[in-house]
Amino acid sequence: MTKVQLQETEHATPTESIRIGVYVCHCGLNIAGSVDCEAVAKFAATLPYVVVSKDYRYTCSEPGQELIRSDIKEYKLNRVVVASCSPRLHEPTFRRVCEDAGLNKYLFEMANIREHCSWVHLHDRESATEKAEDLVRMAVARAALLEPEEENTVPITRKALVIGGGVAGIQAALDLADTGYHVYLVERDPSIGGRMAQLDKTFPTMDCSICILAPKMADAGRHPNIELLTNSEVQEVKGYIGNFKAKVMKKPRYVTDECTACGDCVPVCSVTVPNEFDVGLSTRHGIYIPFPQAVPSTYIVDRELCLNKENIIVCDKCIKACERQAIDFEMKPEILELEVGTIVVATGADVFDPASLVEYGYTKFPNVITSLEFERLINAGGPSGGHIIRPSDMKIPETVAFIQCVGSRSERGHLYCSNVCCMNTIKDSLLIKEHWPETKIYVFYLDIRAYGKGFEDLYKRAKKEGVLFIRGLPAEVIEDRKTRNLWLIGENTLQQELYRINAEMAILSIGIEPRKDSAVIQRLLTLSRTQDGFFMEAHPKLRPVDAPTGGIFLAGCAESPKDIKDSVTQASAAAARASILMAKGKVTVEAITPRLIEENCTVCGLCARVCPYNAIIFDKEAKRVEFIEAACGGCGTCAAECPFDAIKMRHFTDEQIFAQIDAATQLDAEKKIIAFCCNWCSYAGADFAGVSRMQYPTNVRIIRTMCSGRVAPKFVEYAFARGAAAVLVSGCHIGDCHYINANYQTLKRVEKLWKKMERLELNKDRLQLEWINASEGERLASKIREMQAIVGSVSAEEIENSKKMMRKG
Amino acid sequence: MESKAIESPKELQEQLLDMEKLKYCFECGICTASCPVMEITSNHYNPRVLLEQILLDPDKVLKKEALWLCAWCYRCYKRCPQRLKVPEIFLALRKMATRQGHLEGFNEALRTVSRHVPFPASYCWVCLHPERSMLDRQFVESALQNATRFSAKERKRRAILAQEAERCKVAVIGSGPAGLTAACELAVEGFPVTVFESMTKLGGMLQKCLPTYRLPKDVLNAEIEHMKDLGIEFRTSTTVGKDLTIGKLRREGFKAIFISTGAHKSRELKVEGCNREGVLHALEFLKEANLGNANVGEKVVVIGGGNVAVDAARTALRMGAKDVAVLYRRSREEMPANPWEVSEAEAEGVKIHFLISPKKILGKNKRVAALECIKMSLGELDESGRRAPLPVEGSEFIMDSDMIILAIGEMPNLTFLPKEIEITEAGTIAVDPFTMETSMPGVFAGGDVVLGPATVVEAIVAGKRAASSIERYLEGEV
Incomplete structure (x- = not known):
């Protein structure tokens, strides 16, 4: 086999003597199943600077790692390329291997031939192999231009912020505080406790919910390391891993610390409103304590209720009633500025509102209630003193029906399973049986998911107690106008028979949904959300409690619907992950920040204008441009903006990206799509498409940048100049950018390019911009399919035209 | 969109989005429990089971009677947790059965209908829509004759x-x-x-x-x-x-x-100018049209989004109106009229404007001359489970019209x-x-x-x- 010559490039060629080792991984059959790994390895051997090329069954295994380590020594390798899975998965592993063998970890490069190749082209071995070869060619081209980098370390503030005071937040705060770190526990409501405080019993053990939660709440309230900030909201978070600055607004309670919770103020208060804690089934006064076990155990005034139409306080009865003079309407909101090193997000979830499913008659028929309302009814501390009474006539119902999957597993609510409703219903049915064994109970279900420890036993117990489980959801609930009883009509799908069942009360087992204001927290912390709307973890298997943003961890229902046990488990895990960071005391920052090439810089200031972090000091007078490394996020939008090539993005240099484009367009450029994908959303989305085995055409070549804001117009122009048929620029959705707002620049640049293409009479459909987040694999796949049609329509003449035009600039 | 010669149900499964969605049917039974045909035919028909059979053995379904029993009420679709357009799925298969000449199921279905419905032929034309399944009119007529001959006699015998x-x-x-x-x-x-x-x-x-x-x-x-x-x-x-x-x-x-x-009784539209000449209720219009003595304007505007509105618009077009527009205050998604009737009307030339509500009927002398409209946007879900239409401040505009048909509901x-x-x-x-x-x-x-x-x-x-x-x-x- 003859050596394929690297095409003459217009850009840099490496100066030192480069020795590259290439390792093509089979990943069992994950890659080898649809890619001829041996052929790819043989091909790699023909590439410039490659001195050794091998294929191996499991490169990430210890023997695989050892192979690389010994080759580095034996062949004196100074660059390593592994063609295997996504760098988002194993780049850290192989970087460590390089370091062990004395090679700077920035001299390592990965070709993603699994998520971006073998898994998405399962049925076309030939094209998949060709694509894998191209991806290796691109990786080798980039590797030749990699440079060693030194990482800076920054200190970590040994304090943590926990957002949300439900059971997950309380657990995370306690664990962190017990480890010895100072914790700020921020809760929006007047008391901590969250949803768990509202529940009566917990499954599968049937423990009393508040009895096991209250001691934890009290612990959190008096822990010397925990600063409890209830009735408070996080307003702003700035900074980065180890060095966050958060602004928290402490809303006034209008009751000072003098309050002894004697309660003298309550009877004199003349306003009553629905009590949120009892989901509106009881009332409370304008001055109130949320519930008896509330922490902090002090009163609060709902000041809105004390105002008249002109916003003037018209009543002072409570002030007069308070002997200790603890009521102060003059209290003002306070803004606290907190410095923390880590953040745990435990903001919880909302419940589905079933009123939109009109056929079930919630809010129309008084005896149709939700499972959360039921919790308050069956609770001894609830509005009915623990008697389940039906709202229409306060009688204890003799027949009760539970309807499952209300708002879950449905296009009319949420597509996902809410995880807890099956067991919650089983628990509730047993609670009824415990108090009133004669009650006839029906559970209408789709599937009973009793998957956890002790769950199946509880399910069996319900069956033993005579709870009737009927497979098939009611299509309709009809109220008998006289008795207010309910008719449930549906199909028993196992019997293939219609049922028409009369129940005195129906309980809708409502699902869990993301907090309505999740978008606010998402923006504050630059998090990602899945399509379901819950916060996304850094890796679903291996980093399940880390947020994609460094130093931020997730716990409880904010991440996905889960029960108390899982919330507590995850909270402890999040606390442990945060502790690991803080115990180290310092964190290394990836060496991907920019360096100024002073001889090119004209001190125009464009870079400073686009920097999302204000990390560029631009002083026109002093003719000074300076990067503040600690504040820089490393997105690279400054480098893309610089018209004079005066900014070098370390590890993502212009030369490296040009080399990748060169390699990708070396063969059959006119059939290819060059895709620039940001590391956090779109590249991850492409990984997700791979993990989900979503199939799409093989002619796309993905180039990873940290942010779509790094994609300089010259990269796109160069791809066209090299004859590429189409170019895709892809990043996080507007508003979700990992680098605050750097993708606004992407949008602007692409729009400019479109105009330019129009001016040059080029088909502007050949350049596409698509926002794809990490969970939108299908969006990526369908975009590529759609672009395939554009590729097919581009004529040879058009390609030649764009080659000429774009080369001219 | 007319599907071009897809000949195997498997191919069809892959091509139709709803067929794809069919795989997500969890068999909750809501469609069956909502189905009036199930009750009419004394549980002879079960759409859920039929849907499952499409996945198991689509070829077999083409020959089944049940395929032809759905009567297009869309009750199942409105409640289906997966939002499956069940009638559309059946229609696609019916068309294929017609093309492949599997008409035994249709004949069987007519016999079943005749046993359970006292006016089977009318029912067939109104509810089964044989023309949509590409069935030949003469074929349907003779099939009806065969199917109903016995049932009418049987009813009479039992009555006597x-x-x-x-x-x-x-x-x-x-x-x-x-x-x-x-x-x-x-x-x-x-x-x-x-x-x-x-x-x-x-x-x-x-x-x-x-x-x-x-x-x-x-x-x-x-x-x-x-x-x-x-x-x-x-x-x-x-x-x-x-x-x-x-x-x-x-x-x-x-x-x-x-x-x-x-x-x-037609619901009254509460806007100024409803008493002008040239403003009439849809039912009134349809009745006169059936009697053959209705007059139609040149520029007809129908207000409403139900089946009656669509019927009135199509009838107006057939009677020679040059320009027929339907105004509906919500979006296509919320429109109560059957989706296929809406698309048929559009294909015939009826223009349907969404998110528009009438504000005032303007006229010359006593007659209608124009309609002042306002654009709407959708807000939160209301008690009907649909998103409530809200007027967009300052978006008023004028539409010329010489006949306004009100079809905003009957009571x-x-x-x-x-x-x-x-x-x-x-x-x-x-x-x-x-x-x-x-x-x-x-x-x-x-x-x-x-x-x-x-x-x-x-x-x-x-x-x-x-x-x-x-x-x-x-x-x-x-």
């Missing part, structure tokens, strides 16, 4: 046999699909039935307002003639409230009364009811949902007078339920 028993008299008020169904079911059991109708012709909405392009009137009239053979007495031009009252009927010895007077006229009979908040008669009995013993009600404007199949269900409870009621009485 049953007449030997001494039974109480039953009055049916209104001769629409609910009333006709109840009358026939009872006549077959030997009850002497008298049907009272305010119009000169029988058939209610079927006769009066259903456009002739959907139901040829000779088909309907022939079937009503057959009913006379069952011993049913028809008294036309007799209006309840004017010529007779519930109390009078009781005194005349009718032991049970079924009220099926329908929903003929029953209940002024004739004695006060013993309870009425719901929605202005319909309150009945026990299963027995159809009103708050007055021996008086039953069903059809649009109970449901508000609904489909023919739903009216038939009501007629059947009422007939069987009247039978039970009278047997207890004798």
